[in-house]
Amino acid sequence: MSLKPQLQSALRFAAKPYILFYTLPWLMVLLVWGTIAQKDMGIYEAQAMFFSSWFFIPFDLPIPLPGGFLTLALIFVTLSVKFIFFSDWSVKKSGIILTHLGVLILLLGGLITAKFAHESFMVIPEGESISSVSEYRERVVTLSKNDEIIAEKPFESVAIGGLFQGHDLPFQAIAKYICANCTMDFQDPDIAENAHGLAQKVTLKNIPLEKENETNLSGIMVDIDGAQNAQDGHYIMMESVADTITITHDGDTYSIHAGRVQQPLPFDIKLVDFRRIVYPGTDKPSGFESDIIINDGDIKWPVTIKMNEPARYKGYTFFQSSFVQRPDKEVTVLNVVQNAGHIFPYISTFIIFLGLLIHSIFKIRYRVMT
């Protein structure tokens, strides 16, 4: 038995229409199920479970069910085989051929995006420059000596009774309370006596996690022991509120910082001005704009980022995401995306549009003739 008939038979099997007949309804089931689940699980968790998975196990079922990746992969395979080996390469079918090509490009772009796209954000106060981006979900606690990081721990690995000891530290930093999503409460007056900074007034309290992980505000209550100049005592670190403890010892400055993981950028971005434009006579925003300067060595590129008008530079795309109104200045929040597959939807849209248009014209022509 030669390989060729076997291959042909395998290809014919892979191009059978019933694969699409059964996978499409399953994809629709996943779509409906995963959409409704977002109400309780949040988009990120639901996406991970239903759409970005090969298999998933709902309700403790004894068998796993096919996830979005597997379903889409099956559709991609059957469509590819059908397209390459069994297409009717005639003018009459050119619309269908183009449409199938467009869908394949779209799915391929989706695969590249799912595997390689990376999303993060930047918070830049007016007049300041930032040369790193923050991760949305990963959190870390870092220990720096004179602005140089000497140790770091993922937030999830911090345990009560531990944090930073050793590392040639002249003092100990001990985690006394950890919350993955914190709120503040009034501090006990007895504890306040031996507390520093924000801890003199408030204490942290754990509250249920938000559905979207990036909206949680993590925090740690820390005891410092063995520091000089009455710096021992209780401290608080909480994301976006008071995220750094600073201790000086023998002329060195030690910083303990809790927050999102930072990734360096190969350039820095300065926010010149942020504008919130409102409709006449109202506070209703009609647009948000950030004037930034990208500084990359000798290159200084002034650009304005607006809603629906991002800035692209060296594979990074910067989007106007949000803003913070501080008492002293405005702060812009930019969404930063690296996505090698971002061009695919643009190409596929054009091809699918063309394909379906040609197909529709042929349909009408046939209808008129008959």
Place this chain on the structure above:
Amino acid sequence: MILRSMIAVLLMLIFMGGHVQAKEKQTLNVSGWSALPIAHEGRIKPIDSFARIFLFKFTGAESVNGMSATDWLAEVVFDPASAIARPVFRINKPALFDITNSDTKFFNYAVLSKSVQAKRGIIAALIEQNETSWTADQTEMMRVYQNYILATQLLRSLTAILPLPANADDLDLGLEGAVNYLDLKKIEQTLETRTKSTIEAKGADPSQYTQTELGIADLSFQLRIIQDAAQNNRLFKILPENFNSATNLTNWLAPWEALNEGKGSPQKAAYLEIWQEMAQGYLNQNQQAFDKAVTAAQNTLAPLELKYLSLEKTYNALHLKTLITSLYFGVFFLLLAQIIFPKTTQKHVQRLWPILKTAFISALILHIAYITFRIIILQRPPVGTLYESMLFVALICAGLSAIFMARGDINTKQSAAVIGAFSGFILLYVSNGLADVDRMPTLVAVLNTNFWLTTHVLCITVGYGFCLIAGLMAHLHLLKWPNKSLKSAPSNTYSNMMIVAVFALLFTSVGTILGGIWADQSWGRFWGWDPKENGALLIVLWLVWLLHSRISGHLKELGFTIGMGFITIIVVLAWFGVNLLNVGLHSYGFIEGIAVSIAAFCAIQTAIIGALYWRIKKSESHEN
């Protein structure tokens, strides 16, 4: 709140004592005035639109007891003393405010104010609560309260320039004749000093005062009351910040906003003087003086190049939507009668067909005009809100049906007409339930882009229209399922449905991908499995599945038609259902309170398709 109530009553008493008592008067023609501009909710609109919005908010209608919205508003701002006696405030459950033995649901401002004051404790507690926790009664109570706040602001809009019931002739203040707040404000220091010295010399008992002293104390009192009542009065924004701006992008202020926040200017003062003359003309029932002031106001604002205010006024007056809806309904009703009772109605309907066809085409032309009006007035593509999407999809459905009416036999034409008229009528009618009081709102920042509104939004809504027509054609095809034993002619409806389905796929798929590209431009990701995105994808997948299954033979004609019938449910779920989840980045589309309606629609659709399927199967079993 007690203080606010007292101020409200005192203020009205002050103006009641004025030139015009609360009596019926000849209605002045305020047509010219109603075309003057006002900024409201971020859009510069004619006062006519502003008046309709607020009267509708208060009464649920755009006129009250034969009085037009503009006549009502003119009375409210120029003659508040008369306006407070007019029963225009609808309270759906008067018992909530302890109003019993009332055979009406419409009350005047005085009753409204008293009712709200009586419940101030409950209202204060409700304000502290989350809106979503309110019961239906509490929601009604808060609606009435909010209307009371708005009405109070409206009544006080122009109190700075309205004449006061005081004559300053003999008071040695350098003023003559009728005075208003602005006149008194100029001599505020003198009034205060002289009132203070009178009190120091003669005590607080007014009976000891001379006529002049009494007059000065009265003016001082009135000045303070009006001033206190005008805090945060920002509703009636008739003053442009910059009178020489070439565009209408300048900020706009309410008179009290300009006065209290130090934003006055010589130009604003001059413009307010014109309004003062308008008020005087209105109160004296002097049409000539009133019109002269209106013309002066129009001339003052001429450099602003405010376009389309008259067009919007015409649009308001035409009530096109009601007319179009009625025409669609009439055509649908008569043609439906023919489908349900063919033997008894066919002859009459055939005779009426030319009229019905003309009525349908007229409705379609008016519908196009209606959407065009909105595009010109709003200066943006026709779809930016859920409400607008329904207006546009209705047009697509009717327009597509008109294309099918152009060809084929009389049955095909009438089938197309009934589908077009039904979809046009039902979408326009249901859209009323989703409309805000302001039916021409400004858009949230992320939607404020004409490019994407033109490409993605129009493409996807055209797709919705094609899907609905394909779905209705499927229903009709099932209803008129060919009786094989009678060898009836093959139906055009089925082949038409196939073509519509292909175009529906074209528009929904391209529209969905364009939406992804917009998301990529706006949020940095092409696809986020957001409910709105998933809803759009669901329609595409359903169409792809149906068309491929039909081609591969997995679905026969009946299965395909039934599947196409269900596209109406898929579209409604994708269009409205996903917005109920309140999840994701499409927050501007979130809606509440229609879950039951959507569930009922899905159930009815399923029952209809099920019944039609059962009928066909029963008929086939008889044939066999």
